[in-house]
Amino acid sequence: MSTISETRLDSGTRNAGFPQxxxxxxxxxxxxxxxxxxxxxxxxxxxALARSGDPTFLGAQANLAVARERANQAFANVLPQVNASxxxxxxxxxxxxxxxxxxxxxxxxxxNSAQINLTQPLWRSANRAAITxxxxxxxxxxxxxxxxxxxxxxxxxxxxxxxLSARDQLTFIHDQVSTAQQELDQTARATALGILGQxxxxxxxxxxxxxxxxxxxxxxxxxxxxxxxxxxxxxxxFPALPALSDQYPxxxxxxxxxxxxxxxxxxxxxxxxxxLSALEAANAEIRKQRAGHEPTVDIVGSYGKNAQGSGTxxxxxxxxxxxxxxxxxxxxxxxxxxxxxxxxxxxxxxxAKAQQELESARRNARSQGKQAWYGWLAxxxxxxxxxxALQYATLNLQSARSGVATGIKTExxxxxxxxxxxxxxxxxxxxxxxxxxxxxxxxxxxxxxxDEDLVSLDQWLVQAPEQ
Numbered sequence: 001m002s003t004i005s006e007t008r009l010d011s012g013t014r015n016a017g018f019p020q021x022x023x024x025x026x027x028x029x030x031x032x033x034x035x036x037x038x039x040x041x042x043x044x045x046x047x048a049l050a051r052s053g054d055p056t057f058l059g060a061q062a063n064l065a066v067a068r069e070r071a072n073q074a075f076a077n078v079l080p081q082v083n084a085s086x087x088x089x090x091x092x093x094x095x096x097x098x099x100x101x102x103x104x105x106x107x108x109x110x111x112n113s114a115q116i117n118l119t120q121p122l123w124r125s126a127n128r129a130a131i132t133x134x135x136x137x138x139x140x141x142x143x144x145x146x147x148x149x150x151x152x153x154x155x156x157x158x159x160x161x162x163x164l165s166a167r168d169q170l171t172f173i174h175d176q177v178s179t180a181q182q183e184l185d186q187t188a189r190a191t192a193l194g195i196l197g198q199x200x201x202x203x204x205x206x207x208x209x210x211x212x213x214x215x216x217x218x219x220x221x222x223x224x225x226x227x228x229x230x231x232x233x234x235x236x237x238f239p240a241l242p243a244l245s246d247q248y249p250x251x252x253x254x255x256x257x258x259x260x261x262x263x264x265x266x267x268x269x270x271x272x273x274x275x276l277s278a279l280e281a282a283n284a285e286i287r288k289q290r291a292g293h294e295p296t297v298d299i300v301g302s303y304g305k306n307a308q309g310s311g312t313x314x315x316x317x318x319x320x321x322x323x324x325x326x327x328x329x330x331x332x333x334x335x336x337x338x339x340x341x342x343x344x345x346x347x348x349x350x351x352a353k354a355q356q357e358l359e360s361a362r363r364n365a366r367s368q369g370k371q372a373w374y375g376w377l378a379x380x381x382x383x384x385x386x387x388x389a390l391q392y393a394t395l396n397l398q399s400a401r402s403g404v405a406t407g408i409k410t411e412x413x414x415x416x417x418x419x420x421x422x423x424x425x426x427x428x429x430x431x432x433x434x435x436x437x438x439x440x441x442x443x444x445x446x447x448x449x450x451d452e453d454l455v456s457l458d459q460w461l462v463q464a465p466e467q
Contacts, residue, residue, distance in 0.1 A: 041239035043160065044455045049233035052157050055205035060141075060148035067134075067141035073432040074134035076125045084384060086114040093310070107311030109318060122328075125291035133284035136277050150444040152232070155232045157440050157454055159229040161433035166222040166428040167241050173211065173218045175422050179415040180208040186412060221314035242461035244432055250383070251439045260371045262366055264446035269365040273447075275358040282351040292340040293333060301326035365445055372441035386428035393421040 051057065089112070095105040121127060187204035190196040230236055266272065302325050308316040333340070397417035404414055436457075443449040 006272060033088050036335075040242060041236065042242075042458045042461070045457055046156060046160060046229075046233050047153075047451050047454055049236070050152055054152055054232050057148050057152045060145045064138075064141040064145050067138045071131075071134040071138045072132040074127075077130060078121055078124075081119045081121075082116065084114070084116045086112070090309070107310045111306070111308040113304060113306040115302060115304030118299070118301040121296070121328075123295070123297040123298060125294050126288045129284050129288035129291055133281050133288060136281035136284060140274045140277035140281060143270045143277060146447060147270035147274060149309035150447060150449050153449050153451070153454060154227075154437075154441055154444050156232050157437055159225070159232055160454075161437055162225045163222070163229055164241060164243070165430050165433055166218070166225040168429050170215070170218040172419070172422045172426045173215045175415070175419045177208070177215050178212045179412070179419050180204070180211040182412055182415055184208045187409075240463075242463060244429060245462045246462045248432065248457075248460040250432060250435050253376060253439070253442075259440055260369065261369050261373060265365040265369045266362065268446045268448070269361070270447045271361045272358070272365055275354070275361040276421075277360050279354040281349070282347070282354040286344065286347040286351060289340065289343040292336075292343065295330060295332040298329045298331075299326070300329045352362040369442065369445040372438045372445060376435060376438035376442065379431050379438060383428070383431040383435060386424060386431045390421070390424035390428050393417070393424040395423050 087112065091107070091109050091111055093107045093109075095107065097103045104234075184201075184204040184207070185203050187196060191198060191201040225239060253367040302323070304323050306321045306323075307318070308320075311317055311319065397414070397420070400413045404411060440449055440453060443453065
């Protein structure tokens with residue numbers, strides 16, 4: 001991480017400022033570098049950034065807002081519909097009678113009108129079905145948001161642990177480079193003294209070049225993994241990454257069963273609940289389209305005033321009129337060219353699609369639950385093996401250091417022992433990441449993964465040894 005930080009800072013420092021202010025820019029750069037390296041991103045920070053910046057999660061929130069307004073629109077259709085209209089006109093009329101002799105009138109007059117109309121649906125099956133459909137769609141959007149919430153937390157934990165794992169790998173590769181460098185130096189001296197031949201030196205050079213190439217790849221992988229994290233939390237400064245404390249207590253599921261998790265997924269998985277609501281909405285859509293063949297009954301009423309400066313015939317005086325009416329309006333659809341029947345068939349086909357999507361959601365939930373469960377079992381086995389490997393590597397390193405003190409072993413043996421121990425630490429950390437992540441995935445499969453599950457890890461995150 002320090003290498004990446006220094007490269008970014010040096011590039012910015014070279015391109016800024018003026019020669020006469022070199023001291024000022026140097027001090028500023030050192031201050032920024034110190035702040036940059038001290039910046040640490042906690043999981044609570046990452047959760048807050050993800051909730052305010054992840055496009056997928058925010059899109060699910062917007063979808064819920066859309067569903068709420070559509071439910072309001074559906075309910076509005078059963079309430080009274082009132083509208084008002086008004087108009088003012090200037091009129092010019094020329095009127096000639098068919099008499100002998102004829103008479104011509106030239107009238108210029110104003111007219112105005114105002115009217116209020118009321119329609120109160122009494123019987124409209126489609127409106128009632130639309131309310132049921134909108135309620136189901138609203139429930140679907142709520143479950144979709146819950147599913148997006150679970151997905152967000154899993155993706156964030158995955159990206160977070162991927163970054164930490166890439167950092168651990170880079171630390172291991174750095175030590176590989178140091179070991180290869182010392183081995184190359186020793187081989188070069190032995191070759192110069194005639195103890196070893198040129199092939200041995202070239203082999204050492206090959207190992208060193210390969211270690212350097214792997215370090216470059218590890219640095220690139222770390223940058224890529226952090227870019228994946230940025231997709232969730234938004235653009236961020238590359239932080240000083242913490243490490244998971246050795247005291248972190250992993251969740252033990254050995255007394256649990258896969259069947260319990262799968263049963264919970266069948267009943268509580270948000271994606272399945274959303275698919276069930278979608279099927280209910282599809283059934284309501286069928287009822288709504290079939291109601292297009294049914295009669296409707298409405299209460300209709302109107303009240304209006306009209307004023308006209310001239311009568312209907314030329315030469316007549318103007319008038320004012322007030323009209324009010326109320327009654328029932330019956331409407332029966334007879335023929336629509338087959339369009340309504342096509343809409344019913346379309347709705348039936350959409351229900352079949354919703355049924356298949358429900359089955360797909362159930363299978364996906366079970367598959368994800370099984371993957372998380374068996375992934376947890378595998379990570380537990382790897383964890384046991386990694387702890388044993390770490391114990392062996394630690395004893396081997398202690399032996400190498402004791403051998404250096406007695407002259408039996410060289411510093412290269414110590415470096416190799418240290419490298420072996422770094423590798424064991426890396427594997428142990430990776431197994432703990434995988435175990436924690438798979439536990440999170442299991443909780444997400446039953447819709448019970450919470451922010452607190454991730455935020456609680458902050459108390460177990462400590463400064464990484466290389467920092």
